[in-house]
Amino acid sequence: MITVITEEVLEAAREMNRRDVRSAEQIRDGEDKEDDPNSSVADDDKIWAKYENIEGLKGAEGQPLKISGSYYSYGPYPRNRRILADVALAAGWTVEKARILERRCVNRNAKHMSSPPNAMVDLSDPNQPKMKNGRPFTFQNVSWSFLRFYIELEMKEMDPTKLAIVKAAVLDLYESNSKTGKKNIPVYPRGTKRQSDDAVPVSSADIERAQEEIDKQERYLKAVHMQLYDKKSFVPPDKVKSRIKAFLKSSGMSEEEFQNAIGVTESEFESFMKEKKKRPQLESKVFHNAPPFISEQKGERPAKRKRSILDLDVA
Incomplete structure (x- = not known):
C-alpha cells in the first residue's frame, strides 16, 4: 500500500x-x-x-x-x-x-466509500484501493x-x-x-510548561481534561448499556440522588466523608446533585460510584440474575 x-x-x-x-x-x-x-x-x-x-x-x-x-x-x-x-x-x-x-x-474508509450509494472506490486490488479515476486511494x-x-x-x-x-x-x-x-x-500564560x-x-492540564472527556463518554455508554440490557441494576439518576440524601441522613456520614469514600470532588458531587439534564447525570462519577458504596454499607447483596436457557447443561 x-x-x-x-x-x-x-x-x-x-x-x-x-x-x-x-x-x-x-x-x-x-x-x-x-x-x-x-x-x-x-x-x-x-x-x-x-x-x-x-x-x-x-x-x-x-x-x-x-x-x-x-x-x-x-x-x-x-x-x-x-x-x-x-x-x-x-x-x-x-x-x-x-x-x-x-x-x-484507509481500509475502513475505502470500504465505506465502495458501498452503494457512494461506490467511489474500487477494492479489486487487495493491496491498494483505487479511486474510480484510477488514482490510488491513500x-x-x-x-x-x-x-x-x-x-x-x-x-x-x-x-x-x-x-x-x-x-x-x-x-x-x-x-x-x-x-x-x-x-x-493553545496560547498559554507565561510560565505554563508544555x-x-x-x-x-499541550500542557498536562489539557491531557487531564481530554482524559476526563474520554472517561465521561465511557461512563455514559456504560449507563446506557445498563439501562437497555441490565435494567435490574440500573437506578435512575433522580433515585440515586434520593438514595444519597437518605443515606447521608441515616448514616451520620458527612458530605465530605461520603465524597472521599466514593472518590469524587466536592464540585463533582455538587454538580451531580444540581444537574437536571439526563446525560451529564449519567456521565457523572457520583452516579456510578455512589449506589455500590451505599449498598455495601447497608450490607445489601446485588440482585440475583435469573438463569437463562443458555445456562442449562446440554446433554
Missing part, C-alpha cells in the same frame, strides 16, 4: 509544531502580526519541500499532480499527512506502527470527519493508554476541515 508516513514526514511535522508553538508565544506576548490566512499553508509547503523522500501524488504517466495548490500535497487533503505524523509523535510511535494505523484508516483521501472517528476507534485498540494524549495534542487542535484548516496550538514543543505541544 502507498504510504504517506516516513521518518522525513515525522521530522517535518516536528518542525511545524515548533513553528506553531513560537507563533502561539508571539500571540501571548503581543507580537502577533496580521498575516495572510494562506501563509501557514505556504509555510507548510516550504517545510515539506525541505525534506527528501516526501513526494506529491503521481498521475497515470508518473507526473506530479498539483492538488490544493501544492506539488507537495499528497492528494486532496494535504494536512492528513501531518495529522498522521502528529499522532505518531504524540503517542511515541515508530513509523512502522503509524503505518498500521494508516492502513487501518490516507490523504480520507475526510477529516471520518479520520477523527477512525483514529479514535483504532487508538482504543492499538494503544488505549495514549488516547488522551493524542486527543489533546492532535484531535482537539485541528479545525473541522483538515484541507483548509490549521492546527491551533509537554514538548515538537511532539506534544
Whole structure:
C-alpha cells in the first residue's frame, strides 16, 4: 500500500509544531502580526519541500499532480499527512506502527466509500484501493470527519493508554476541515510548561481534561448499556440522588466523608446533585460510584440474575 508516513514526514511535522508553538508565544506576548490566512499553508509547503523522500501524488504517466495548490500535497487533503505524523509523535510511535494505523484508516474508509450509494472506490486490488479515476486511494483521501472517528476507534485498540494524549495534542487542535484548516496550538500564560514543543505541544492540564472527556463518554455508554440490557441494576439518576440524601441522613456520614469514600470532588458531587439534564447525570462519577458504596454499607447483596436457557447443561 502507498504510504504517506516516513521518518522525513515525522521530522517535518516536528518542525511545524515548533513553528506553531513560537507563533502561539508571539500571540501571548503581543507580537502577533496580521498575516495572510494562506501563509501557514505556504509555510507548510516550504517545510515539506525541505525534506527528501516526501513526494506529491503521481498521475497515470508518473507526473506530479498539483492538488490544493501544492506539488507537495499528497492528494486532496494535504494536512492528513501531518495529522498522521502528529499522532505518531504524540503517542511515541515508530513509523512502522503509524503505518498500521494508516492502513487501518484507509481500509475502513475505502470500504465505506465502495458501498452503494457512494461506490467511489474500487477494492479489486487487495493491496491498494483505487479511486474510480484510477488514482490510488491513500490516507490523504480520507475526510477529516471520518479520520477523527477512525483514529479514535483504532487508538482504543492499538494503544488505549495514549488516547488522551493524542486527543489533546492532535484531535482537539485541528479545525473541522483538515484541507483548509490549521492546527491551533493553545496560547498559554507565561510560565505554563508544555509537554514538548515538537511532539506534544499541550500542557498536562489539557491531557487531564481530554482524559476526563474520554472517561465521561465511557461512563455514559456504560449507563446506557445498563439501562437497555441490565435494567435490574440500573437506578435512575433522580433515585440515586434520593438514595444519597437518605443515606447521608441515616448514616451520620458527612458530605465530605461520603465524597472521599466514593472518590469524587466536592464540585463533582455538587454538580451531580444540581444537574437536571439526563446525560451529564449519567456521565457523572457520583452516579456510578455512589449506589455500590451505599449498598455495601447497608450490607445489601446485588440482585440475583435469573438463569437463562443458555445456562442449562446440554446433554
